[in-house]
Amino acid sequence: MKRNEKFKLIAFPTVVLLVLSLLSSFNVPTENYSIGDENLDKVLFDLFQEDENTIDVLILGDSLTYSGISPYLLWGEYGYTSFVCGTPSQMINNTYEMLEAALMKQSPKVVLLETNVIYKATQQRSIIQSLFFQAFPILRYHNNWKGLSRDDEGKTIGETRYKGYMLRYAQEKGDASQHMKPTSGVNDVAMVNEYYFEKICNLCEDNNIELIIVSVPSIRYWNYQNHNGVTQLAKEYGVKYWDFNIDEELTIDWSKDTPDKGGHLNLHGAKKLTSRIGQMLSTDIESELTDHRGDKNFDVWNREWEEFKKKIS
């Protein structure tokens, strides 16, 4: 090969990478922040409506979070402010992006990460892809040009959300006879998932956030092999792990507390779980959360809590 051909083989990719870098520099997240997915963006939009730096507990994960944990119930019982950044079938690379975006406007003391995302296959199929996406953010946010819907109709995901929580009243009995039978089996966490989990840990550490990984009770979506895998992961990264599927202080009645045969929790189940989470947040964590109920700056929470109470009574 001639010398000038070799030069061109190096020069062209270099120019391409420079162009990608240039495009990425114009793609810095702003007020109109967008991850590029309608569901994720709408939850972020809702979070961005909260007053800045008022959320103490951020909850990340998939549908198990927004079915099982209610920020208003947590407020009502403990006065802690929280928000559920839960979206259907959330993938851990998006969880990381959600957290990164959320930290633009909020400074939570605690992040609860629901464990389903740790096992869910991601769109970013490998660490190489993830590294490339991080080096060139234009690849992550290339859809930003589409913009985020700002009208009232576009605010919520489709069902009404209460600080990210979705009310579910239905009851459909689930069979928990085989649920969480102890085993020594371990389900491995995919490399790229662990890569993002590590990034979430590092992001929390950099921002003085206590990260706690939690497993919301679910017959269908959780099992002991996953529990063992996450236990190992939590130990390796030095984070607390609360598996509410085997919490003796929490008794889920699978004949009444689920709307879909044990896949998720309904309002009954969410009340129990949220209360238990509140209890553990008040006693079992290193951070100290503040009861804001007497704080005038949080009057809107008190008002909204009264409305929520009427709604669910």
Place this chain on the structure above:
Amino acid sequence: MTYFEFDYLVFFLPVLLIIYSILPKKLRPIALLAASYVFFCLACGGRLIVYILASTFTLHYFGLWLDNIQTAKKSALIDIPKEEKKLVKKQYDRKQNEVVVIALLVHIGLLFAIKYLSFFATNLNLVLKNFDTQLNITSFAAPIGISFYTLEAVSYIIDVRRGKLKADRNLFHLALHLAFFPQIIEGPIARYDETGAKLFEGKSLEYPNLANGFIRILYGILKKVLVADRLNPFVGSVFDGYDTYDGGMLALGVLAYTCQLYMDFSGTMDLVIGSAELFGIKLPENFRQPFFSKNISDFWSRWHITLGTWFKDYIFYPVSLSKGMKKFSAFGRKRFNAQVGALMSGSIALFLVWLANGLWHGAAWTYIFFGMYHFVLIVLGNIFEPSIKKVFEKLKIDRNGIVVSSLRIIKTFFFIVIGELFFRAQTLDSAFVMLKGIFTNFTLDGIREGQIFKAGIDFYDVIIVLAVVAFVFFISILKEKNIQIREEFGKLNIVVRWTALIILIVIIVIFGAYGTGYAVVEPMYANF
């Protein structure tokens, strides 16, 4: 890992090119073989590699066995009386045929067991239910590309039998031919004498090949990532929820699927042919502007070309030129006329081709129906072609004139799209319901109400799809006129060339249907 993933494009290919370029010539094919096996394991899991290894070993030794018989035959025919030669030939030919039969049973048998056993058992069980008996069949995980490399294996052994090529004594040559990573997942189905032998040349990397291969890869990514993957949610919505849409939406859905399938498959072919071209290896083309076809036969000479030529060479010609068919054809000529005689034997051969074509795509009645649908269209075309030709001649209308040609293209396109409806539908029943809906409930109300924008696609997506389709159409016109686009492009000033390529890359990066908000869409033909 598959072709459109970052790992393949920014890691696997570049690293392999670097390793390939620094290795001595003798070791380069080994690098390609090792990379191919690594790719195979990453694509479908390490354990399934045992299938392709087993196919390679058995095929190699079947080939050597045939070669030994052929060598023995030559020796045996030396210095024997003429009257004995025929008998000796017959004996050795029978031995060779036995070897070929065993080889086919092994390879096609394996394909059948993995891909078709469940389907036939399920259908047989419907009959056995009446006798209170059921078959219990275990399903096997299918290794990626088995439908493709099995056809390559079959063509190799038959070509050795026919004397078209000599069995290769080097196992690694055959191994690379079957496992070569650009073609392992979706073809093209290469012949050993055309491609296999060239894989082991260990050619040096050359700038023109790298440049042209890169452009071809980019073009493939443009088609798949901007159009095919973008249309996927809309197509899925229409075909999954067909009973909620009117005829207009159904027609749009089927049209979108045809576009998706073409962009996905031909885009993948651009990428794999481009990948091979980087190493100076020329793979056969699989598409030649298929939507410019004027009839169904023409379409199948332009769509999935290597599959069509494989069926032609290994099913159609052997069947239609067999002694039995010749006799049948002669009977037809005598009883009716020459045209009918030719049609009779040709149609039987065509029936087998299209049955095989349908089944090759998958073990489902929709695919079998798809094959038979095209069989009927082709036979009807063959039957009426002479009459139609006469009519045009009498009316003194030029069939190749622009107006008639355009009408023929539109007519052919219409039939193709109907065929794709059956190809994509979940079941035959749903396909017929959709077809009925298109013709009996055709209205634009659903489209006017914007139902399309509630079915997984937005206004911007439509604009992007139309823009890229227009660009691909423009490129297709140039190719149809035999304009060597990449050659002409190569003549432009380097600044113009690089600017154009960078703009194309930026368009792919910004408007591609990948990442958050988009589901990963595997190359569609990887499922076959």
